[in-house]
Amino acid sequence: MSERTATAVVLGGSLAGMLAARALAGTVGRVVVVERDTLPTGPDARRGLPQARHVHQLWSGGALALEDLLPGIIERLTGAGAHRQRVTTDMVMLSAQGWFRRWAQSHFMLLCTRDLLDATVRAQVLADERIELLDATEVLSLCGTDTAVTGVRIRRTDGTESTLTAGLVVDATGRASRMPRWLTEFGLPEPERREVDAGLVYASRLYRAPEEARDGFPVVNVQADPRTGRPGRGGVLLPVEDGQWLVTLHGTRGGEPASDTADFERYAREELRHPVVADLIGRAEPLGDVAFTRMTVNRRHYYERMPAWPENLVVLGDALAAFNPVYGHGMSVAAQGAVALRDVVVRRGWGSPGLARRAQRAMARPVAAAWDLAIGQDVFCPGATRTGPTLRERLAAAYVNRLLYTATGNGRVARKVTDVMSLERGAEVLLAPGMLLAAAVGPLRPPLNEVPLTAEELKAAGLS
Structure with missing residues (x-):
């Protein structure tokens, strides 16, 4: 390899950027991660990631991709205090269709604070x-032309500017990505x-959980019902490291929670x-004030559909597609995207013609799966789009709602639904003849009328 083609530059040092760097480390001589913030050495907060104070989860589809890229990472996370929760055994969930039963394990989630995960x-x-970090460094622009990117222009905190030459540039700068503008500056549409x-x-x-509820306590999730035409309101409690509960309340337009700490429990x-x-x-001890954010819009860029795409450039993570965080899919999609990037580079060969375009199309596949899940619900919220849901979206939502209703009383259907929600399988499994028949029949067991917490869990939480 020449000096130019032996280097990959990753823009953004958050989870997506780090995973992209790892994905490329085995195929190039050098990977440089450029990050605007000064990254902490441990599980501490950083300025450029305000959403870290809200709930995060890795569905098993994302956790397995993470393990593929970083063997042993699941054990390291659980050793640091992350919880490995069984789906749906360790979940207490009120869906729009009713309480879910706590069926035998089908998949799992990894739960911890975002700061611990990132660290x-x-x-x-x-x-x-093989991986080098340039933090406290701002990316100014791409270098190259409309046919090929050759590197990036950067500026350090002391004001000095320089050019990093690269055989591949990966944009993992998140929701704030300037890629659309950079492409138009090259003359591309x-x-x-x-x-x-x-x-x-x-x-x-x-919160600090009650002492007896610090180990083995389930996820508790009260979901909104988007079918009512009224603002949706929901809340989720996740057990995280150090005997803590991270609780997020959420509401759609017209039903938003307040940023006032005193109003938090009232809203719940x-x-x-x-x-x-x-x-x-x-019955838990609050730790600190309320964190508040409005950065929750679903936004997808269809870079894979561009009529022309520069060589040596790919976009990953939230810079490619950002999801309403209530579904917990963003990190999992980023991990699966990094795996897709690695696999294309290994299969096609570093520097091969059209490599970036092939990688961009491959990364669009996990995005599409999570995108359909997110907008299938959000598109029905008042004001979510200018035109409202399409006919296809209405039909799909009607079928999914019927499946979710069936899943409240049919364990086989519940497993197939979690196959898709966990991002381990595509939505096509929900269209199998057996699933169509099960949806027509409906639940095999009557609805639950009480919160499915066990007597031991109620006692541990101080509720009995």
């Missing part, structure tokens, strides 16, 4: 001597984009469809 991944990635904005607002607070009790979250946090 654990970052430490393992940067231990690779603006990429096709779609936004579905449910107007969702997040308010989150950390009076605005959600069931007060179980309020009951639980009422």
